[in-house]
Amino acid sequence: MKLNETDLKRFDDDGFLFLPGLFSEDEAQMLMDEAQAIYKQDREEVWRESSGVARTAFAAHTYSEPFRRLGRHPRLVEPVEQLLGEKLYMHQYKINAKAAFDGEVWQWHQDYGTWARDDGMPEPRAMNIAVFLEDVTPANGPLLFIPKSHKQGVLEAGHDLETTSYPLWTLDREAVSRLAAEGGCEAPIGPKGSVVMFHGNLVHASPPNISPLNRTIVYLSLCAVSNHITKFTRKEWIAHRDFTPIESLEDDCLRELVDNRAAVAAE
């Protein structure tokens, strides 16, 4: 899948691109069923909120067939190859739960800030893809973006080890307010299967989920192979060290699993 001129300009201007319904509802539901099975597993890659409910499952593409396929899906990999101009490897892969009532805040941050400081990634030639596995509404803790903030480079940040259960380099209010005065603050809202691609320097956050609706999102962080990380301070299943270029699968690679499951269920 290739982005058109309008998409390319929007990404360049705003630092993100929202693609509602890029995956079908049944493709998203199949991945959601798999995510729920993963969250039940007792493994080190699954992190939990202080309440015990799952917050994040890391590196599911290495131990789950549906998520392996999602990590090589041409609707995700090819647009990022197009934007970064070379082959990619998977720098990070996580399934964030943001559970009903319990899902905690992610403070304002840039992902590349963490990749540079913690992982020694040379340039912001990496970016994120968010795949909604459940409907994202104004009620259930949507991602918030400051459009145009990706043009500011790496902003000064403090290492927050307290307010969330995942250490993060976060920005101060003055910086966020200043950027929002120019770019505003937007929350892409859409049905399960929708996708947001966003620049590694785009300032973003998400509020707690106080609603009775879960809100699970998969995040792929794809990095240009030549821009691979140089410091190995985090677990290898958090900041990956396998720089093998990703080869895309066919467009129907998830559809095939949906159809297989339907066939099994019908037997």
Add this chain to the structure above:
Amino acid sequence: MKLNETDLKRFDDDGFLFLPGLFSEDEAQMLMDEAQAIYKQDREEVWRESSGVARTAFAAHTYSEPFRRLGRHPRLVEPVEQLLGEKLYMHQYKINAKAAFDGEVWQWHQDYGTWARDDGMPEPRAMNIAVFLEDVTPANGPLLFIPKSHKQGVLEAGHDLETTSYPLWTLDREAVSRLAAEGGCEAPIGPKGSVVMFHGNLVHASPPNISPLNRTIVYLSLCAVSNHITKFTRKEWIAHRDFTPIESLEDDCLRELVDNRAAVAAE
């Protein structure tokens, strides 16, 4: 202003009615300017967050001309008279700030639960009107509603004195989840000047505002005169004891103030 059949049916079915842009942007802005002036005042009716920023100004209709007029506006008073079938008095009047970054959560609750328990209001023949003084977006802590939950009567609740700076009778998660399984969870989003009318038993909440955008809303709680409160446990500027029937003003009562200010500014 009268509600039509479609509006009446929607209110009966869902327990709320969203009227985007009921007031013009300049009517809303004039009220917002006045709210900011009130928040600067050091008076007992202005409550603050733990950070010191204003959270709520009570009873502004008793000490501010623009808010006095809003409290008698025919676009607000007449529809509620129509729904409750008699003249109204003002039970409570507050301007809630939900400030950027600092605006705190309001947990899941029914307002009539508080009016009955704390104020001895005989029946749920009172309702709320929310007037947006700033744009409400998915980003800045919108009101969340559980549609149809107003048909459940007064639900069991616990008195929350801890998680927020305003004591509230709040519902447990099981009850909220059960109601949302039937009615879902909705967040009315719209520009400044928009209005939501909602039943006194409608279950609602609002998340913290972590965004850089303020979100100020005025809440009028209008009660049928014959249904006035019978217990006086709260300050009279929180739960009013003046049961005089409200006489609506003319439809241009706020417009007049906007024009006056423009005329003064032009001099």
